[in-house]
Amino acid sequence: xxxWFKTLAATCAFIPFAQCALIPGGNFASAAEPAAATSAPxxxxxxxxxxxxxxxxxxxxxxxxxTVHVLKPGLGWFDEAVKTAFDKSDQxxxxxxxxxxxxxxxxxxxxxxIDQSGKxxxxxxDPDELKAYQAAMTSLGLSPAQxxxxxxxxxxxxxxxxxxxxxxxxxxxxxxxxxTGFAKAAGKPVAxxxxxxxxxxxxxxxxxxxxxxxxxxxxxxxxKLGPQLDKMVLLWAKGxxxxxxxxxxxxxxxxxxxxxxxxxxxxxxxxDQLKARMxxxxxxxxAVGAGHLAGEHSVQDYLKxxxxxxxxxxx
Numbered sequence: 310x311x312x313w314f315k316t317l318a319a320t321c322a323f324i325p326f327a328q329c330a331l332i333p334g335g336n337f338a339s340a341a342e343p344a345a346a347t348s349a350p351x352x353x354x355x356x357x358x359x360x361x362x363x364x365x366x367x368x369x370x371x372x373x374x375x376t377v378h379v380l381k382p383g384l385g386w387f388d389e390a391v392k393t394a395f396d397k398s399d400q401x402x403x404x405x406x407x408x409x410x411x412x413x414x415x416x417x418x419x420x421x422x423i424d425q426s427g428k429x430x431x432x433x434x435d436p437d438e439l440k441a442y443q444a445a446m447t448s449l450g451l452s453p454a455q456x457x458x459x460x461x462x463x464x465x466x467x468x469x470x471x472x473x474x475x476x477x478x479x480x481x482x483x484x485x486x487x488x489t490g491f492a493k494a495a496g497k498p499v500a501x502x503x504x505x506x507x508x509x510x511x512x513x514x515x516x517x518x519x520x521x522x523x524x525x526x527x528x529x530x531x532x533k534l535g536p537q538l539d540k541m542v543l544l545w546a547k548g549x550x551x552x553x554x555x556x557x558x559x560x561x562x563x564x565x566x567x568x569x570x571x572x573x574x575x576x577x578x579x580x581d582q583l584k585a586r587m588x589x590x591x592x593x594x595x596a597v598g599a600g601h602l603a604g605e606h607s608v609q610d611y612l613k614x615x616x617x618x619x620x621x622x623x624x
Contacts, residue, residue, distance in 0.1 A: 357386040357546035360602065361394060362609065362619040368590035371583060372398060373608065373619060375599030376484035377545050379470065379538075381477045384546060387487065390624050398594035401492040403485050405508050406501040417505050421513040422463040429457045430464065433521050438528075445528045461520035462512040468527045469534060476535040488596055502579050502597070511570050519566060545599050548624075554604025573606040580611035587617060 362373040372394040387395070395401075408414050424430070431439055431453070446453040446464070449471045456464045470480075480486065492499050515523070527534075544552040579597070586593060601608050609619050 354383055354385040355546075357384045358389065358548045358624050359386050359391065359545050359599070360548040360550050361390055361622040362602070363394070363622050364587070364612075364617055364619045366587060369587050370397070370592040371586060371619075372592075372594045372622075373583075373602065374484075374594065374596045375545065375550065375602040376488075376596050377542055377599060378483045378485060379473060379478045379480050380482040380484065380542065382479060382482050384482075384542075386484070386546065387491070390622050394622065395488070395491065395594050396495075398592045399497065400591065400593045401488055401497050401499045402593055402595045403489070403499065403501055404597050405503050405505050406489075406499055407505065414505070418509060421506075421509050422459050424458060424460045430459055430461060431457050433461060433517065434525075438521075438525055441528050442524065445531050448531075460513065461517070461524040462515060465520070465524040465527045466512070468524075468531060472531060472534050473538060478538065485596060488594075502582055502595075503575070511575075515567075515570070523567075541599075550599070550603040550607075553599055554607075557600055557604065572601060576601055576606060576608045577611045579608055580615055580617075583608070583612060584615045584617050 360375055364371050364373075374391060374394070408417075434442060442464075443453040445468055446456065449468070451467070451471075456467070474480075489499055512520075530537075541553060541556060544556060579601070583595065597608070612619060
C-alpha cells in the first residue's frame, strides 16, 4: 500500500488545509517552516495547460477542470482556455467549500479526528511501527504524544502534507484556493459538490486496519512524497490525464477499497449532480481533483453512462 499518497493528492480537497486548523499547539505555517520568505523575489512563471472539458446544450454550459490541491508558486495555469472558461461562467463549483475561519474547520474536524473511545494511537501500532512513526513526526518538529488522541487517518494526512511545504508546495497556491479568490473578486457564487463533514467521513469511516496501513505507508515513504507529487504536477501541467491515470494505477490496484471510497463512488455521485445541473440554465465552472477526471471510472465515464458526453477543450 505504499502508493496511497498518489490517490490522496488527487482526490480530497480538504487535505492541504486540515493541518491549518488542527495541528496541536501551533499552526500549519510554523510547524512546517516553509522555505519561502516574504522578501524573496517571485519565481518566474512556467506555462501550464491543464486539461479542461466542456458540455453544452441549448441553455447550459458546464466546464470541468482538474486541479491539484497544493502547488508551488510560479505555475501559470490560470490563463488561456482556463481563464476564458472561468470568465464566461456564472458560478464556481468545487468539491467542497471550506470555511474561511480555521476555527470553524476545526469545529467540524475535531470530533471526527479524535478517537472518541479514548483509544490511543500508540496502542494501535506494533513496536517497530511506533518507533518509525515517532521518528517521522519528530523529524517534522511535531510531538507524537500530542497526536496520540487522534484516529490514524489524521496524523497520516498531516505527514502527507507537511514535508511538501519544505519543498516549496503551498496550500495557498492550490487551484481551489486561488479559484475561490478569483470567484469572490468577480462576484461569482461558489458551491460545493460535497460538504466538509461528508469528505472527512470518507476517512473517519475507514476500518481501523486500513487507517493504520495508511499511516504506516506514509511513514515508510515519507522521503518519496515530494518526487511523487512533482511527477503528478508535471503530468497535470501538461494536460495529460492518461499519464496521470497511469501514475495512479499502482495505487488504485493495490488499494481497491480506498479507490472505491475516495474516487469511484464519489465520481458517480458527482455525475448525477452534474447531469441534474444540465437541466438548469447558466454556465458553471466545475473544479475537482485531477484524479477524478483520469482513467477508468472517471467523472466523464459516469457522465457518458448517463447520456452526457464532454468534449476536451483545445488550447
